[in-house]
Amino acid sequence: MEVSITRQGKTTTVEFVGRLDTPASAEVSAALSPVIEDASGTIILDCSRMTYISSSGLRIFLTVRKAAASKGGSVVVKDINSDIRNVFMMTGFLNLFEIR
Numbered sequence: 314m315e316v317s318i319t320r321q322g323k324t325t326t327v328e329f330v331g332r333l334d335t336p337a338s339a340e341v342s343a344a345l346s347p348v349i350e351d352a353s354g355t356i357i358l359d360c361s362r363m364t365y366i367s368s369s370g371l372r373i374f375l376t377v378r379k380a381a382a383s384k385g386g387s388v389v390v391k392d393i394n395s396d397i398r399n400v401f402m403m404t405g406f407l408n409l410f411e412i413r
Contacts, residue, residue, distance in 0.1 A: 314329065314330065314331040314332055314333055314334075314337035314340065314341060315329075315330040315331060316328070316329055316330075316340075316341055316344045316345070317330075318344070318345075318347075318348060322354070323353070323354030323355060324354055324355045324356075324357065325348055325351075325354060325355070325356050325357070326356075326357040326359055327345065327348060327356065327357065327358050327359065328359040328361075328362065329341075329358070329359065329360055329362065329363040330362040330363070331362070331363065331364060332363075332364055332365040332366075332367075333363060333365065333366045333367065333369075333370030333373070334365060334366075334367045334369065334370065335367050335368075335369045337370075338367070338369035338370060338372070338373060341370070341373055342373055342376075345373065345376075345377065348377065349376060349377060349380040350380075351384075352377065352380040352381040352383075352384045352386040353381075353384040353385055353386045354386050354387075355386065355387050355388075355389065356377060356381055356386060356387070356388045356389070357388075357389045357391055358374065358377065358388065358389070358390045358391065359391045359392060360390060360391060360392055360393045360394070360397060361391065361392035363393070363394075363397065364394070364396075365396070365397070366397050366400055371400070371404060371406065374388075374390070374406070374410070375409075378409060378410065387411070388410060388411070389410070389411045389412075389413055390406075390410045390411065390412050390413070391412075391413045392413070393412065398412075
């Protein structure tokens with residue numbers, strides 16, 4: 314799993330490449346620590362190149378959402394594939410996040 318973070322003004326884009334599974338979740342969580350600490354703007358979680366998300370990955374998304382909500386920020390999940398959309402639908406995440 315690769316994660317790249319870019320900031321432009323009050324917008325932070327996090328791009329995920331590969332599988333966000335349990336083994337990758339600790340590394341991804343550490344990489345997102347600065348994003349979580351400064352979650353007052355808009356955070357875009359770009360999933361266009363993510364191929365899989367596990368429950369550990371879903372927990373990371375919830376952590377980002379919770380941090381943004383507590384700091385007046387917002388989270389947008391962008392470009393999920395049909396498999397990830399199905400996971401979001403089954404877990405109720407489609408109702409928790411703005412999906413583009």
